[in-house]
Amino acid sequence: MAKTSELLIGKWDTLHENGVFDVKRQYITRHEPKATMPSRLMRYNDGAEEIQRLIKKCETDNEGFRAYGSRWSMSNIAHQADNMHQNNLMYLDLEIEEGDMHPDSEYEHENIFFFECGSTIKQISQKLNEYGKSLKTTGASNGQTIAGCISTGVHGSAFDTGAVQDYVVGLNIITGPNASDNVYLERHTKPGLNDAFAHGINARVIRNDELFNAALVGLGSFGFIHGVALEAEDLFLLDRYVRRIDKNLALSLSKTLDFTNSEFKIDSEVDENGRPSRPYHYKVFINPYVDENQYVIEAMYKKKYTLAYPDPFTKIEKSIYKDLIYLLIKFSEKFPKSIPWFIKSLQKSILPEITKDEEKITATLYETFFDAGYKGPAFACSMGVAIEDSERALNALVKMTKAHPIPGIFAMRYVNRTEATLGFTKFHKTCVIEIDGIQWEKSKKIPSLEEYSRFMIEAMQSENIPFTVHWGKSMDYAFPDLANHMYGNNVDRWTKCRSWLLSEKMAQIFSNDFIKTLGLEKYLNVPTDLIESLDRNGQPSNPIV
Amino acid sequence: MYAKLHKTIRLGVFLLFIIPLLQSCYTTRFVSTHGVPMPPETMQGQDWYRDKMYGEYTAVVKTSVLTDGMMINVPKDKCESGKLFSVEFKDTFGGNLLYLVTFGSRRKVKIKYVCMIPEM
Numbered sequence: 143m144a145k146t147s148e149l150l151i152g153k154w155d156t157l158h159e160n161g162v163f164d165v166k167r168q169y170i171t172r173h174e175p176k177a178t179m180p181s182r183l184m185r186y187n188d189g190a191e192e193i194q195r196l197i198k199k200c201e202t203d204n205e206g207f208r209a210y211g212s213r214w215s216m217s218n219i220a221h222q223a224d225n226m227h228q229n230n231l232m233y234l235d236l237e238i239e240e241g242d243m244h245p246d247s248e249y250e251h252e253n254i255f256f257f258e259c260g261s262t263i264k265q266i267s268q269k270l271n272e273y274g275k276s277l278k279t280t281g282a283s284n285g286q287t288i289a290g291c292i293s294t295g296v297h298g299s300a301f302d303t304g305a306v307q308d309y310v311v312g313l314n315i316i317t318g319p320n321a322s323d324n325v326y327l328e329r330h331t332k333p334g335l336n337d338a339f340a341h342g343i344n345a346r347v348i349r350n351d352e353l354f355n356a357a358l359v360g361l362g363s364f365g366f367i368h369g370v371a372l373e374a375e376d377l378f379l380l381d382r383y384v385r386r387i388d389k390n391l392a393l394s395l396s397k398t399l400d401f402t403n404s405e406f407k408i409d410s411e412v413d414e415n416g417r418p419s420r421p422y423h424y425k426v427f428i429n430p431y432v433d434e435n436q437y438v439i440e441a442m443y444k445k446k447y448t449l450a451y452p453d454p455f456t457k458i459e460k461s462i463y464k465d466l467i468y469l470l471i472k473f474s475e476k477f478p479k480s481i482p483w484f485i486k487s488l489q490k491s492i493l494p495e496i497t498k499d500e501e502k503i504t505a506t507l508y509e510t511f512f513d514a515g516y517k518g519p520a521f522a523c524s525m526g527v528a529i530e531d532s533e534r535a536l537n538a539l540v541k542m543t544k545a546h547p548i549p550g551i552f553a554m555r556y557v558n559r560t561e562a563t564l565g566f567t568k569f570h571k572t573c574v575i576e577i578d579g580i581q582w583e584k585s586k587k588i589p590s591l592e593e594y595s596r597f598m599i600e601a602m603q604s605e606n607i608p609f610t611v612h613w614g615k616s617m618d619y620a621f622p623d624l625a626n627h628m629y630g631n632n633v634d635r636w637t638k639c640r641s642w643l644l645s646e647k648m649a650q651i652f653s654n655d656f657i658k659t660l661g662l663e664k665y666l667n668v669p670t671d672l673i674e675s676l677d678r679n680g681q682p683s684n685p686i687v
Numbered sequence: 688m689y690a691k692l693h694k695t696i697r698l699g700v701f702l703l704f705i706i707p708l709l710q711s712c713y714t715t716r717f718v719s720t721h722g723v724p725m726p727p728e729t730m731q732g733q734d735w736y737r738d739k740m741y742g743e744y745t746a747v748v749k750t751s752v753l754t755d756g757m758m759i760n761v762p763k764d765k766c767e768s769g770k771l772f773s774v775e776f777k778d779t780f781g782g783n784l785l786y787l788v789t790f791g792s793r794r795k796v797k798i799k800y801v802c803m804i805p806e807m
Contacts, residue, residue: 151729157738170728176807185807212738213730230726234807265723265804285738455720512720516737 144185144192146171154226157213157285159519159581160616161221166205169196169227173234186234186258186369187344190316190324193227193366198319200225200651207651209366211260211287215294215614216522219361222654227366230287232260235269236343236369244333246678249373254311254334256371259289263306266372267508274447275374276507279303283514289367294614295359295566297574298511299423299555301399305567307358308560311335314345314369315357318648322346325365325643329354330676330683334371343369349675349683356639359562361613361662363652364640377447380422380510382503383408384440384494392426392437396532396554399424399571410499411443419443427493428552430540430577431482438493442510454505455512475585481547492551521550523595524576524612526566529556531607532573538601539575546589546597550579563636564629566610574612592618599624625660633662641666712783716775722803724772736801739773742766744798750791759798766802775799 149168155161171192173185200207208222209229220226236256243251253275257266263277264284270276279300286296288306297305311334317323326340330349340347348354357364387406395404407418423442485492497503503510527535532554539552555574557567567574584590589597596618602609610628611617618624625633640649646665653663677683716735725740742765748757761769775798782795 147728149728155730157730159733168729173807182807212726228726228728231804233804262723268721268723509720513718516733516735518733 144171144173144189146192146196154221155213156216156220157516158216158521160216160521161218163218163221164223165221165226166223167225169225170231171196171227171229172231182234182236183342186236189232189234189258190344190368193316193368194319194323196225196227197316197366197648197651201319201647205651206654207366208362208654209259209289210362211290212262212285214286214290216520216616217614217619217656218654219294219613219656220290221656229260229289230262232258232368233262233265234258235261235266238335238339238371242335242339244328244336246333247335248332249311249334253374254371255374256335256369257288258369259367260287262287263291263511264508264513267506270374271377271506271508273374274377276377277306278309278373278375280306280507280511282511284508284511285513288370288372290614292358292370293360293362293367295560295562295612296614297555297557297567299425299557299574301424301556301571302420302422302558304558305560305565307562307565308558309373310358310370311373312371313354313357313367314340314343314371315365315643316368317365317644323365323648324368327354327357328371330678330680333678334373347675349677351676352635353639353643355561356563356636357643359560359565359613360640361564361657362654363649363657363662364643365648365652377506379445379447379451379504379506380442381411381445382440382442382497382505382510383411383499384438384497386436386496387439389435389437392439393533393536395424396426396536396556396573397530399529399556406441408441408443408499410502411441424556426554428536428540428554429485429493430543430552431485431547438496440494445504447506451504454503454509475583475588478547478585478588481549481588485549485551519581520578521581521591522576522578522612522615523591523598523617524574524615525598525602526557526569526572526574526610526612527602527607528569529571529573532575534605535573535575535602535607535609538605538607539577539598542597542601543577546594548577548579548588548591548594549582550577552577563632563639564613564625566612566628568610568629569608572610576612576615591616596621603627619656619659623661625662634666637662637664638666638668642668642672712778712780714775714777716773718773719771719803722770722772724801725767725804736799739801741799741801744796744800746796747785748794748796750794757796761800761802766800768803768805770803772801772803 147170151168153162154165179185205224206222207225209227210220238254240251263280279298281296292307312328315325324345326345327348329351337347401418401420411419421441422444425440427438557572559570560567599621649665657663675683727740777797
């Protein structure tokens with residue numbers, strides 16, 4: 143039997159210390175050991191029963207319940223004041239056989255994998271590498287759990303690929319304490335696994351695009367995501383270059399992502415006609431306190447995997463003297479005019495090193511976006527805009543930041559459109575403008591993080607730039623009507639699907655302050671004729687339950 | 688009065704320099720590139736170990752002319768997988784001083800380690 147330890151911790155915090163939050167109870171569930179229950183499927187199903195037991199207890203005690211993984215989110219999205227479930231010891235993977243594929247599936251069987259919620263990007267990548275496969279994209283690191291990534295919309299800068307949730311094929315969600323509250327959810331237009339597989343994990347099947355897309359970035363409020371079926375691809379290499387390029391060229395590329403017809407060219411990255419190749423990844427770094435003619439950019443080009451490439455891990459990392467940075471932060475709280483000076487002074491340590499062609503780093507995706515553990519209390523605010531608005535949005539944010547300096551530096555990354563109803567990479571190509579830095583204390587001369595993030599929203603609104611915000615990053619989520627402003631009708635579509643999938647009681651149990659602040663906890667009366675499961679043509683299907 | 692003040696300042700300056708030296712000279716950490724560290728139940732501390740469950744081994748080892756090294760087995764109760772993710776060696780001024788004044792017969796060993804998460 144899976145066992146859950148219960149810790150009466152009282153206080154809870156994120157990895158980057160963005161709290162502290164009050165909490166009554168923290169649960170950690172561990173599977174029955176392999177030695178006494180060798181079948182992974184049995185352990186997986188046993189784990190599901192244990193989660194349902196905990197949900198039942200919350201129902202009886204009239205308390206809330208929320209799962210979290212590695213605590214990477216900097217907002218309070220993972221926090222729940224009653225019961226929090228740490229699921230990073232639930233990291234089974236289930237083998238997908240050819241016979242598990244849906245007859246109408248267009249996915250290649252070799253690319254479909256199934257992972258339990260607490261599997262981290264690192265664990266998943268290692269497993270995929272054993273099969274000569276890779277994730278399509280990740281965030282800038284590998285410590286997040288798969289359920290955490292998709293629930294918040296974690297992304298990289300693979301601008302033709304999308305965010306992590308965009309390669310999810312199916313979701314196994316526990317929506318309550320009863321046997322029928324175990325659901326395997328897929329898109330009806332893109333079925334992946336068959337009903338027999340779902341029944342093997344004791345789940346009833348729902349194939350419905352609308353429900354799937356809503357649950358995909360579910361903000362932790364669509365139930366307990368127990369397992370994720372995802373589509374991988376063949377292992378590939380990335381050639382990474384860091385350059386200083388003309389500011390106007392960097393911003394022009396930001397607005398179009400048209401590399402083939404641009405002046406940005408790396409000699410070794412051209413097509414057969416000598417024209418610039420299209421990178422897999424593009425990122426721009428901006429120090430808001432310096433008017434430079436050049437920006438540092440990072441570009442990565444996708445290559446076929448080969449065994450013969452230099453070890454990318456040979457570098458010896460020396461840590462920066464952290465206390466010095468905190469001393470400077472303390473100083474800047476009193477004298478905010480010093481912030482531009484010390485950001486400039488630390489620029490060499492903050493920005494990636496410029497590489498010459500021969501110094502390019504070749505590595506797999508897993509090796510490129512490697513461990514980035516704790517480096518001190520940090521903050522990050524992140525906004526999504528359409529790439530066409532990227533320069534205007536950046537200028538507005540830089541102007542605001544110069545007026546209200548804080549210890550951080552901007553970067554721009556680019557992501558393909560998501561189909562998730564509340565996915566923040568919603569534009570046809572989203573430019574994600576983020577400011578990362580070290581936490582500071584509000585003083586008379588320097589705004590609080592909440593105030594600064596409110597200024598960010600106001601800067602976008604004053605320029606009439608449509609925007610979204612990264613759910614896992616710091617932001618003024620209490621800003622009036624924020625969710626509706628960003629997503630319009632999609633807010634109703636999302637809450638309707640949530641109301642349909644969860645009972646009213648369970649919707650209450652899986653709510654937290656984060657979604658209440660955004661007004662997303664409301665429960666709607668859903669028409670009884672809503673069709674649960676559809677076939678590929680959108681006609682009602684009758685799965686065998 | 689002034690002499691006493693000067694003495695206090697001198698002592699203060701001496702302690703300011705000597706205390707950090709006694710704390711640590713440097714830290715070397717050997718880290719796996721393909722392992723996954725065991726996560727902690729609760730997050731404490733403000734260093735690299737914040738999101739890792741770790742163990743520590745500290746001892747003063749007595750050596751002799753016949754000793755050419757030592758081996759420490761990872762304790763099972765603190766390392767479920769029995770596999771190491773990282774090993775950190777801290778070289779302290781105090782440890783070096785002990786080595787010097789005992790002519791090499793006593794050596795302070797300070798190791799911090801993180802184990803890998805068990806395989807499923």
